[in-house]
Amino acid sequence: MSTEPEQTLTRRRLLRNGAASSVLLAAGPLLAASPARAATARIADALAAAAPKKGGTLTFARSVAPTQLDPANSIIAGDVYTLDKIMEPLYITSPAGQLVPWLAESHTTSADGLTWTFNLRPGVKFSNGMPLTPADVVFSIKREAANKNGPLSFLDFAIKTIKPSGANKVVMTLSAPWAPFLSDISVFANAIIPANYGGKSEKAFFANPIGTGPFMLDSFTPSSNLTLKRNPHYWQAGKPYLDAVHMNYVSDDNQRVLQIQSGEAQIIDSVPPANVAALKKASGIGVELFPAWEVDLLVFNEKLPQFADRHVRRAITYAIDRPALVAATSFGTAKPGGSFLPPSLEYYDPKTPVLAYSLSAAKAELAKSKYPHGFKTKLLIAGGVQKWSEFAAIIQQSLAPLNIIVTIDSPDNAAFHTQFEAFNYEMFIDYAINDISDPDEMASFELDFKSGGSSSYWSSYNNPAVIALVHKAEAEFDSAKRAALYGQIQAIVAGDAPFVPLDYPPYIYATSNKVNGFAVNPGGAYRLENVWLS
Amino acid sequence: MVIGVAAATFLLLHAVPGDPAHEVLGEHATPAAVAALLHRWGLDRSLGSQFVRYVGDLVTLRLGSSFVYGVSVISLIGDRIGETAALVGIGTLFAVLITVPLATVAASRRDRVPDHAVRGVSVLGLGMPAFWFGIVLIEIFALRLRLLPVGGAGSGFLGHIESLILPGLTASFAIVPLLVRSLRVGMLEVLGADFVAAARANGLGEVRVLIWHVARNAVIPTLTLLGLNIAFLVGSTVIVENVFALNGLGSLLLSSISSRDFPVVQAITLVLAISVVLINLATDLLAARLDPRIRLR
Numbered sequence: 149m150s151t152e153p154e155q156t157l158t159r160r161r162l163l164r165n166g167a168a169s170s171v172l173l174a175a176g177p178l179l180a181a182s183p184a185r186a187a188t189a190r191i192a193d194a195l196a197a198a199a200p201k202k203g204g205t206l207t208f209a210r211s212v213a214p215t216q217l218d219p220a221n222s223i224i225a226g227d228v229y230t231l232d233k234i235m236e237p238l239y240i241t242s243p244a245g246q247l248v249p250w251l252a253e254s255h256t257t258s259a260d261g262l263t264w265t266f267n268l269r270p271g272v273k274f275s276n277g278m279p280l281t282p283a284d285v286v287f288s289i290k291r292e293a294a295n296k297n298g299p300l301s302f303l304d305f306a307i308k309t310i311k312p313s314g315a316n317k318v319v320m321t322l323s324a325p326w327a328p329f330l331s332d333i334s335v336f337a338n339a340i341i342p343a344n345y346g347g348k349s350e351k352a353f354f355a356n357p358i359g360t361g362p363f364m365l366d367s368f369t370p371s372s373n374l375t376l377k378r379n380p381h382y383w384q385a386g387k388p389y390l391d392a393v394h395m396n397y398v399s400d401d402n403q404r405v406l407q408i409q410s411g412e413a414q415i416i417d418s419v420p421p422a423n424v425a426a427l428k429k430a431s432g433i434g435v436e437l438f439p440a441w442e443v444d445l446l447v448f449n450e451k452l453p454q455f456a457d458r459h460v461r462r463a464i465t466y467a468i469d470r471p472a473l474v475a476a477t478s479f480g481t482a483k484p485g486g487s488f489l490p491p492s493l494e495y496y497d498p499k500t501p502v503l504a505y506s507l508s509a510a511k512a513e514l515a516k517s518k519y520p521h522g523f524k525t526k527l528l529i530a531g532g533v534q535k536w537s538e539f540a541a542i543i544q545q546s547l548a549p550l551n552i553i554v555t556i557d558s559p560d561n562a563a564f565h566t567q568f569e570a571f572n573y574e575m576f577i578d579y580a581i582n583d584i585s586d587p588d589e590m591a592s593f594e595l596d597f598k599s600g601g602s603s604s605y606w607s608s609y610n611n612p613a614v615i616a617l618v619h620k621a622e623a624e625f626d627s628a629k630r631a632a633l634y635g636q637i638q639a640i641v642a643g644d645a646p647f648v649p650l651d652y653p654p655y656i657y658a659t660s661n662k663v664n665g666f667a668v669n670p671g672g673a674y675r676l677e678n679v680w681l682s
Numbered sequence: 683m684v685i686g687v688a689a690a691t692f693l694l695l696h697a698v699p700g701d702p703a704h705e706v707l708g709e710h711a712t713p714a715a716v717a718a719l720l721h722r723w724g725l726d727r728s729l730g731s732q733f734v735r736y737v738g739d740l741v742t743l744r745l746g747s748s749f750v751y752g753v754s755v756i757s758l759i760g761d762r763i764g765e766t767a768a769l770v771g772i773g774t775l776f777a778v779l780i781t782v783p784l785a786t787v788a789a790s791r792r793d794r795v796p797d798h799a800v801r802g803v804s805v806l807g808l809g810m811p812a813f814w815f816g817i818v819l820i821e822i823f824a825l826r827l828r829l830l831p832v833g834g835a836g837s838g839f840l841g842h843i844e845s846l847i848l849p850g851l852t853a854s855f856a857i858v859p860l861l862v863r864s865l866r867v868g869m870l871e872v873l874g875a876d877f878v879a880a881a882r883a884n885g886l887g888e889v890r891v892l893i894w895h896v897a898r899n900a901v902i903p904t905l906t907l908l909g910l911n912i913a914f915l916v917g918s919t920v921i922v923e924n925v926f927a928l929n930g931l932g933s934l935l936l937s938s939i940s941s942r943d944f945p946v947v948q949a950i951t952l953v954l955a956i957s958v959v960l961i962n963l964a965t966d967l968l969a970a971r972l973d974p975r976i977r978l979r
Contacts, residue, residue: 215751223708297715299708369761370751372929398927406820406832562700562942601710
């Protein structure tokens with residue numbers, strides 16, 4: 149699949165192409181209609197008009213609803229993509245997928261990789277007007293690292309000590325060299341709050357949290373609508389541009405599309421791929437696809453003898469025509485899967501030797517297995533999701549020529565999770581995501597059978613050579629060497645086929661043309677301090 | 683009935699697989715963290731002892747706290763019950779406003795074109811799913827004519843009422859077909875009664891006969907039927923709230939079922955069951971006021 153040019157389009161290049169083409173579109177008619185000098189003047193006017201405008205209220209209809217706003221104790225999308233507007237970490241991930249210094253202005257790492265010193269940005273204040281201090285950082289990160297029930301507290305496991313140093317430094321020491329550390333620090337769960345909750349009780353604090361973010365909580369009904377208002381003490385001068393943001397909970401796909409069409413909402417998330425073409429044609433509405441750290445996987449249960457057989461897994465991988473599957477289901481929005489790492493993630497290797505569709509190769513591979521005449525099996529998916537039903541039906545048809553007869557089981561989402569996490573399945577389809585900008589989270593969760601936390605994404609895949617490489621990459625600080633290690637890992641995994649990476653779906657948003665400056669990072673987070681309404 | 687609903691909800695919820703800890707802790711959760719949470723929620727006990735505790739809590743009116751939201755179930759329901767009550771109220775109002783003229787026309791033009799049209803439409807209505815009807819209404823009144831909002835709760839009192847018109851209409855269609863057919867039959871029976879013939883013989887106009895004599899007498903069985911069918915209307919709010927993005931009890935019920943938030947699901951089904959019982963009681967009392975025969979007995 150490395151021959152597919154679209155496959156290798158990185159997130160950064162995609163964004164750059166997108167930005168360049170929209171500039172051309174805007175300038176095109178002006179250039180064609182007027183002499184060069186007038187055109188220059190008009191472009192200058194257009195640029196002046198494009199200067200951010202302050203004020204206004206944004207209405208955002210989302211498929212997710214916040215339940216509570218404690219960053220250390222939630223993994224629910226509605227919580228995560230709300231509290232990150234209020235509380236910020238030391239580093240963040242930009243829309244291009246790169247780490248950017250945020251509440252820290254910079255950091256230094258000791259030669260042995262064990263001591264990390266963060267220099268706090270001067271002049272940062274919390275929304276209550278109090279200045280950000282090293283004590284706040286120490287309190288917040290210690291709280292998250294010590295929170296054994298925290299959904300993402302495992303990301304802080306490497307921290308041994310954390311201490312304030314002087315007026316604006318925080319020093320963290322690690323128990324071992326840990327290359328993904330800066331990515332870990334950038335996760336929303338490591339957001340900074342005032343030390344000792346600013347003198348309040350924990351519960352009272354998170355009912356109306358104080359942070360350094362561009363917005364503050366205005367009103368909130370759990371699992372329903374929420375309103376944010378501008379933080380007057382925000383550290384980026386002149387920002388945010390918006391006075392307020394209404395985040396409305398609209399769970400029904402169709403209703404969200406209707407709200408953007410009618411103008412009741414100015415941004416909607418999770419646009420169904422089937423609606424993309426029609427929305428693009430609608431006047432006053434734009435559709436944007438943002439690459440995601442997300443891969444849809446077909447997972448094999450290697451506790452069963454047929455899937456412990458490497459030839460069987462390879463045969464099934466060969467038999468699934470991924471470009472055709474994506475073309476039939478995503479309406480041109482997703483990219484066919486290849487490596488288990490998505491192209492949006494650092495160290496993704498476009499040259500990974502993927503087992504591309506070939507029915508003859510599939511049959512040859514199955515002939516080498518202990519099941520040359522096929523077998524009967526079951527495919528588990530979460531019910532009520534059209535995409536999974538379509539994927540399952542296509543896989544069912546794709547495996548029929550191998551005489552692998554698939555029946556599809558689709559319980560509701562909660563039952564689905566219980567079933568596959570108990571290894572009560574034969575094959576299942578699910579999406580794997582990365583929460584941070586470093587591929588280690590995905591690599592260890594999906595490949596490190598012993599300590600990754602999920603028995604290799606509940607596949608039971610256990611290749612000691614791969615696990616050793618994953619650990620080596622975790623301790624390697626040289627970027628070129630890390631890239632080589634992840635290249636090796638991706639190649640072995642593509643050959644072993646513990647799961648079939650089916651596709652790379654993007655985040656799909658529709659926005660009113662009045663909305664400017666909206667962007668989503670590959671982790672799914674969107675910052676709103678740059679958004680303004682024309 | 684309420685006790686039956688409570689027991690059935692408990693058993694159904696615990697019979698289907700699915701784990702609320704997953705929703706709260708995420709997929710990186712360690713088995714120890716999951717076990718600790720299940721213990722805190724009391725979900726590590728036997729089903730029998732959980733049921734005994736549940737019944738005990740119900741009797742003492744302790745509805746507990748939501749697993750997912752961490753706040754008391756009563757406050758969650760309190761935030762949302764108004765929306766659902768308003769929807770049921772407006773849905774009932776529409777049901778009556780649509781039913782009475784349609785049934786009157788059908789009964790007074792028995793076996794002629796208007797009668798067949800009304801009966802045909804009501805059969806069609808019975809077979810039409812609420813979410814689809816809702817989408818058609820949105821397409822016409824909100825997107826094309828731009829008269830009403832496509833969804834959401836609106837702002838201010840008037841905005842709120844406005845936002846409930848299309849959902850109310852959609853909800854009313856869960857029961858209008860049944861009510862029209864029943865009121866039509868009731869009116870036909872009354873039309874054949876001696877006192878109607880007497881009224882006509884006295885020279886009263888047909889409209890007056892229909893409204894003063896026929897409709898008044900036919901309304902009582904319809905009211906009883908409305909009371910019995912209100913359960914369908916209440917049930918339809920689950921779908922209608924979802925289609926129109928209203929954050930009432932129905933949409934909370936749906937999301938709580940999918941996250942296996944047992945206390946919330948149990949409490950909402952209980953609240954809905956109790957309201958159906960209360961509405962039935964209220965319609966019976968109203969029927970008694972309207973019909974002196976019932977009062978005498």
